Amino acid sequence: MSVLIPLALFTAYDYAVPEGLPLAPGDFVAVPLGRRTVMGVVWGDGDDSVPAAKLRAVEARLELPAMPEVSRRFIDWVANYCMAPIGSVLRMAMSVPEALEPEKPIKAWQLGDAESGKMTAVRQRVLTALENGPPLTSGDLARAASCTAGVVAEMARLGMLRAVALPARRPFGRPDADRPGPTLSEAQRAAVDALAPLTPGVTLLNGVTGSGKTEVYFEAIASCLRAGRQALVMLPEIALSAQWLGRFEERFGAAPAQWHSELTQAERRVTWRAVLDGEAKVVVGARSALFLPFADLGLIIVDEEHEPAFKQEDGVIYQARDMAVVRGHLAKIPVVLASATPSLESIVNTDQGRYRLLELPDRHGGAELPAVTLIDLRRDKPERQQWLSPSLIRAVNETLADQGQAILFLNRRGYAPLTLCRDCGHRMQCPNCTTWLVEHRYSARLQCHHCGYQIQMPKACPACQHEGTFAACGPGVERLAEEAALLFPNARRMVLTSDTVGGPKKATELIRMITEREVDLIIGTQIIAKGHHFPHLTLVGVVDADLGLSGGDLRAAERTYQLLHQVAGRAGRAERSGRVLIQTYDPARPVMEALKDHDQARFLKIEEEDRRQAGMPPFGRLAALIISGSDDGAVEKQVRMMAAHAPRVDGVSVLGPAPAPLAMLRGRHRRRFLVKCRRDVAPQGFIRQWLRGLKWPGDLRLQIDIDPYSFL
Known part of the structure; x- marks a missing residue:
C-alpha cells in the first residue's frame, strides 16, 4: 500500500501490509520512517513492481474513522494546483497529531456504597450532589458540595463513591435547526428560498452592509442541519467573531465548534476528532478549517469573501476562498460567498454564469446607508503635525455632543511608520528586512511588522550617538490617539488594533464595551471594519484614504474601495442615521467618487476594464x-x-x-x-x-x- 506522510514530501511511500491487517484507502496508520515511527494515511494500492520483501511493513492501523475520500481528492488537487508538496498539504489536514491517539475518558464519580464509611455532614453533601444528577468529576463534585477534593478522594477510597468513565467534553453544543429565527425581510426571504434546497454550485450573496446576509445564510445552515450534514463557515478574523458567535447561539441555541489559532491544544484535539466522526455539526473557523477531515460536509459559507486574509502566504500558499469553491465542487455541495463588496473575480464569475447571484440591496429594518463626504486635504488642511482636518474635528465634536459614537479609522499600527535622527538623518531600519522599524510608543519599542524583530527605543542615535534627536515621521493609530486625547479630552477613548486585541476573549470584552456605550471614540485599524454591529455608532472618519493606493499592487484600488466601504458601513446601522467623512488628497479618483456615491457597480466597471486591457486577473x-x-x-x-x-x-x-x-x-x-x-x-x-x-x-x-x- 502507498502511505502519505504529513511531511514536505512530493509523493507517498510504499509499505508492505502484514497478513491479517486489513487496510483501505483513507485509513490512518503508523509506519516506520528512518529510525522513528510516524503517522500517515493510506493513499492507494502502491507500486506492484517493487517486491513486498523489500518493503518495510505498516506497523498498525489507528482506531479512528478513515479520512473521507473527498478530503483525499481535495488534498491531491490543492497540491497539484499550488505546486506544493502533497505531504505538506496533508499536514494541514492532520494538524493535531495528538488527535490520532485514543481519546482519554474523563474520570467521574457516582454513588457507591454509602454505608462503607462514617457519615459526616460534608460527606452527606457530596452524596446529595450526586443523588439526582449525572456523574461528576472530582472538581465539579467538590464545588457542588462545597468541600475539598481530598474529601472526594477519601470517599472514593472507602467505596462511598464509584468511578465511571465519561467521554471527552466537547467545547460546543448541538445546534437546533428548528429554533425560531428572526423575522426576515422580503428580499431576505427570497434569498433563503433560493439557498434552502442546497443545490450544488456557487452562489454569491451580495448585500450592502447591514442588509442581513448572516441571517440568510443561517437559514441555509439550518437546511443543512435538517439534512443531517455538516456545515463550515469561514471568517477572515476569527479572533473578532464575538458578535457572530452570539448571533449564532441566539439563532440555534448552541455554540458551534470553532477552529483557529487561539484554541488550546486540548480543544483542537477534541474538535478535530468531532469533525472526523461527524459529531461537530457546524464549524466556524479561519482558512485552515477548510482542510479539516469532515465526515459529511454539506455546505460551505465564506463570509467577507473579498478579504485578503483568506490568502495564505507562508508554507502551502493558497487562496482559501478559491479552494473552498474547489472543495464544494469535488463534494457536489453548495458554496455561498457572502460580501458587501465582492471581489472582482467573483463578480466576473457571476457575469459569466459560473456563479449564481443573490442580492440584498437595502439595509434591514429600513436603516439608510450613511451619507459620505470627501474632505480635500489640499484645501481643508490639518494643523501642523496633526492629522485631523477642521471639518472632521467639528464632526466628531458634534457627534459626541449628540451622544453618538465615532470611529477614527487609520489602517496603520503603532505610533509612527518611520523614526529618524534629526541630526544625522539615520533611519531606524530592520536588520533582517528592507523595511523601517515601526515605533510602538505604548510599549516603548521599535518593531518590524514583517519578521517580528523588535528592540526597545534607544536613548541615543546608533549612528551619531546624540540623545533626544529622534523624530517620528507619519501617523499610526497610537499617534492619532494622542491627537484625539488633546482634541477630545472628555471622550472615553479606545484604541482597537491587532496589538490591543489579544485573542477572542479580549476581543469579546472590547466589542461589548463599544456596544454598551462604555466608549465614545474608537481609534482603530482594519479590524474594526469586519462586520460588527454597533447600534450607537453614527460617525466614521477615515483619516488617510490614500494610504493603500501606493505601490504596484494590481488590486490596490479594489482593496481600498472594499476596506473603506466596509468601515463606512459601521455607521448608522440602527435607528439613528450615520455619516462618513473621508480625508483624501485626490477626491477625483474613481475609487473616491464611487465611495461618495455608493456606486460600487461603476467602480467595478472601471476596474474590470483596466484589468481586461492589461490581461490581468481575472482576465x-x-x-x-x-x-x-x-x-x-x-x-x-x-x-x-x-x-x-x-x-x-x-x-x-x-x-x-x-x-x-x-x-x-x-x-x-x-x-x-x-x-x-x-x-x-x-x-x-x-x-x-x-x-x-x-x-x-x-x-x-x-x-x-x-x-x-x-x-x-
Whole structure:
C-alpha cells in the first residue's frame, strides 16, 4: 500500500501490509520512517513492481474513522494546483497529531456504597450532589458540595463513591435547526428560498452592509442541519467573531465548534476528532478549517469573501476562498460567498454564469446607508503635525455632543511608520528586512511588522550617538490617539488594533464595551471594519484614504474601495442615521467618487476594464516565483541562470528577475519572477517545464505563489 506522510514530501511511500491487517484507502496508520515511527494515511494500492520483501511493513492501523475520500481528492488537487508538496498539504489536514491517539475518558464519580464509611455532614453533601444528577468529576463534585477534593478522594477510597468513565467534553453544543429565527425581510426571504434546497454550485450573496446576509445564510445552515450534514463557515478574523458567535447561539441555541489559532491544544484535539466522526455539526473557523477531515460536509459559507486574509502566504500558499469553491465542487455541495463588496473575480464569475447571484440591496429594518463626504486635504488642511482636518474635528465634536459614537479609522499600527535622527538623518531600519522599524510608543519599542524583530527605543542615535534627536515621521493609530486625547479630552477613548486585541476573549470584552456605550471614540485599524454591529455608532472618519493606493499592487484600488466601504458601513446601522467623512488628497479618483456615491457597480466597471486591457486577473493568470538565500551573490547567480533557461511558450511572458519589493525578508535576499499567462494557459505546466533539472545549491529556496495577492 502507498502511505502519505504529513511531511514536505512530493509523493507517498510504499509499505508492505502484514497478513491479517486489513487496510483501505483513507485509513490512518503508523509506519516506520528512518529510525522513528510516524503517522500517515493510506493513499492507494502502491507500486506492484517493487517486491513486498523489500518493503518495510505498516506497523498498525489507528482506531479512528478513515479520512473521507473527498478530503483525499481535495488534498491531491490543492497540491497539484499550488505546486506544493502533497505531504505538506496533508499536514494541514492532520494538524493535531495528538488527535490520532485514543481519546482519554474523563474520570467521574457516582454513588457507591454509602454505608462503607462514617457519615459526616460534608460527606452527606457530596452524596446529595450526586443523588439526582449525572456523574461528576472530582472538581465539579467538590464545588457542588462545597468541600475539598481530598474529601472526594477519601470517599472514593472507602467505596462511598464509584468511578465511571465519561467521554471527552466537547467545547460546543448541538445546534437546533428548528429554533425560531428572526423575522426576515422580503428580499431576505427570497434569498433563503433560493439557498434552502442546497443545490450544488456557487452562489454569491451580495448585500450592502447591514442588509442581513448572516441571517440568510443561517437559514441555509439550518437546511443543512435538517439534512443531517455538516456545515463550515469561514471568517477572515476569527479572533473578532464575538458578535457572530452570539448571533449564532441566539439563532440555534448552541455554540458551534470553532477552529483557529487561539484554541488550546486540548480543544483542537477534541474538535478535530468531532469533525472526523461527524459529531461537530457546524464549524466556524479561519482558512485552515477548510482542510479539516469532515465526515459529511454539506455546505460551505465564506463570509467577507473579498478579504485578503483568506490568502495564505507562508508554507502551502493558497487562496482559501478559491479552494473552498474547489472543495464544494469535488463534494457536489453548495458554496455561498457572502460580501458587501465582492471581489472582482467573483463578480466576473457571476457575469459569466459560473456563479449564481443573490442580492440584498437595502439595509434591514429600513436603516439608510450613511451619507459620505470627501474632505480635500489640499484645501481643508490639518494643523501642523496633526492629522485631523477642521471639518472632521467639528464632526466628531458634534457627534459626541449628540451622544453618538465615532470611529477614527487609520489602517496603520503603532505610533509612527518611520523614526529618524534629526541630526544625522539615520533611519531606524530592520536588520533582517528592507523595511523601517515601526515605533510602538505604548510599549516603548521599535518593531518590524514583517519578521517580528523588535528592540526597545534607544536613548541615543546608533549612528551619531546624540540623545533626544529622534523624530517620528507619519501617523499610526497610537499617534492619532494622542491627537484625539488633546482634541477630545472628555471622550472615553479606545484604541482597537491587532496589538490591543489579544485573542477572542479580549476581543469579546472590547466589542461589548463599544456596544454598551462604555466608549465614545474608537481609534482603530482594519479590524474594526469586519462586520460588527454597533447600534450607537453614527460617525466614521477615515483619516488617510490614500494610504493603500501606493505601490504596484494590481488590486490596490479594489482593496481600498472594499476596506473603506466596509468601515463606512459601521455607521448608522440602527435607528439613528450615520455619516462618513473621508480625508483624501485626490477626491477625483474613481475609487473616491464611487465611495461618495455608493456606486460600487461603476467602480467595478472601471476596474474590470483596466484589468481586461492589461490581461490581468481575472482576465489572465499570474504566478510569482521568489528565489531567496542568505548570500545575495548566490541568489543573483541563480536567477540569471533561470532567466537564461526560461522556455518560450505562446501566451506566456516572464517578467524579471527583479528584486522583490521587500528585497530582504527575515535575513534572506529575494529576487522575483512574475509569470503572466493568457486566461486559457495554466502557469503550472510552464513552471514545471522551466524548473525541470534545475539545481538549488546551498540554502537557496524557491517559493511558488499561484494567483499571487501580495506583491511584496
